[in-house]
Amino acid sequence: MELTERGYNADREAITLIAGTDDPHATIEAVVEHVPADTLCITSDHIRATIESDPSVSTGSDRSRNTPNREGSPVETKGSEKSDTEREESGSTPGSEPTSGPASTSEPESSPQPKSESQPEPRADPDTSDRPASVDRQSLEVANDMTGHSTGTGEYADFVRTFRDRYERLSKILRGRVNHRPASAIAEMPGGSDAAMIGLVNDVRSTRSGHWLVELEDTTGTFPALIMKDKGIADVVDEILLDECIAVDGTLADDAGILFADAVHFPDVPRTFQPSYADRHVQAALISDVHVGSQEFMRDAWESFADWLHTEDASAVEYLLLAGDMVEGVGVYPDQDEELDIVDIYEQYERFSEHLKSVPGDLEIVMIPGNHDAVRLAEPQPAFDEELRDLMSAHDSRIVSNPAAVTVEGVSVLMYHGVSLDEVIAELPADKASYDDPHKAMYHLLKKRHVAPQFGGHTRVAPEERDHLVIEDVPEVFHTGHVHKLGWGKYHNVLAVNSGCWQEQTDFQKSVNIDPDCGFAPILDLDTLDMTVRKFA
Missing domain, CATH: 3.60.21.50 (Purple Acid Phosphatase; chain A, domain 2)
Structure with a gap:
């Protein structure tokens, strides 16, 4: 940027204000002339002072916060402080049709929407001079941006690494809930033993009798679990997706060839989760x-x-x-x-x-x-x-x-x-x-x-x-x-x-x-x- 080349730094809002003028280059020239000689960082106050004192610097149209709303001003709808259960009790459902149910307080005022924007009117960068001075308190972090860190080549081994990592990280969440054993160890256990396994869902299919057979896979092999149709857990079978990580515990059949499931566990969000606030x-x-x-x-x-x-x-x-x-x-x-x-x-x-x-x-x-x-x-x-x-x-x-x-x-x-x-x-x-x-x-x-x-x-x-x-x-x-x-x-x-x-x-x-x-x-x-x-x- 030109300011950097001249030995100055500039804050974010100052850059925005410069870009919003009719001639950013002329604005920079004027700012450099107006700021004190010992200035190292150009601030938004410097830009505004220059704009006010130098008539050659124009900012185009004024779109400050105090501009009255034009036709099409927003209609405020309900908040979402209630849980789904509370909404159902009060007769409102989140996500319901917003224009006909309680999610809208009135019909919106709006002008007909254009079908084309091929020749938009020029819109100057906004004047933010009357925004509250809290920018220095803003805090924003990104934890897992994988841009520039892609490792995949499309080889078979890449897919194996992906699913192994999925299994390892999600199984850690589930290990505190069940006394799990690897598939290879369960296959060696005697019939009638209590057992639990954590694995990725390899297959889900129904039997002739209307029960469900869920095949789980971990890093040692696969093992089948049978969910009986008369069990209380049968209503979660239709929620199970292939390749997700779940835990199943129950009792091995007499021949130890299948696990009769008593419970199915998803990694899930703990019900005791307490959120943080600003x-x-x-x-x-x-x-x-x-x-x-x-x-x-x-x-x-x-x-x-x-x-x-x-x-x-x-x-x-x-x-x-x-x-x-x-x-x-x-x-x-x-x-x-x-x-x-x-x-x-x-x-x-x-x-x-x-x-x-x-x-x-x-x-x-x-x-x-x-x-x-x-x-x-x-x-x-x-x-x-x-x-x-x-x-x-x-x-x-x-x-x-x-x-x-x-x-x-x-x-x-x-x-x-x-x-x-x-x-x-x-x-x-x-x-x-x-x-x-x-x-x-x-x-x-x-x-x-x-x-x-x-x-x-x-x-x-x-x-x-x-x-x-x-x-x-x-x-x-x-x-x-x-x-x-x-x-x-x-x-x-x-x-x-x-x-x-x-x-x-x-x-x-x-x-x-x-x-x-x-x-x-x-x-x-x-x-x-x-x-x-x-x-x-």
């Missing part, structure tokens, strides 16, 4: 699936959201966590080109970056990729390459891998785009997982302590030395997108949020019966883990 009042906006480049991208709704972030009502929002699908992409589904407003993938990211500039410059922004983004489809997905990072450099966003464990002000947020939700919803009964209640499908991922437990289905998994998809540490918040549905609720004190989308229904979505929840922004209080959903469309 030590001050601060909020994070959780969004996903913006889909810039689609003819159905909701530009007006996005601008309403950006405008709201500049109001006093949003003064506590200091973080923006975006869970994938920033752009619509190219060639993602059949005949997608017919629904594109921008057909070049790089132009899509350039346009997305322009839209991102309309949010306050002092927001800490974290983004992970999704299945529409220009990264590999197999999970874990490394973050974007340098060329795309340069295109999305607005506000110095943190761009990390999918999934990512992000700690914000002491609150752990597991961000995962959510492709495996399709698989969970397809495999589990409708009363346990559905698109109408996406957070309930998320509960099962928490229960399995893995964001994509089943291999070889809809979700593509890349072999790595370490299984980056294991949920080793319990998060306070689990944030996903992908399914374009709004839903949230608490599971063992973990807040699960699927944040909807910013794309109206496409022809392709109509063909597969996807009715999206559009233009919502869940706003999370990091000091209480309460949540309010705001509607901008």
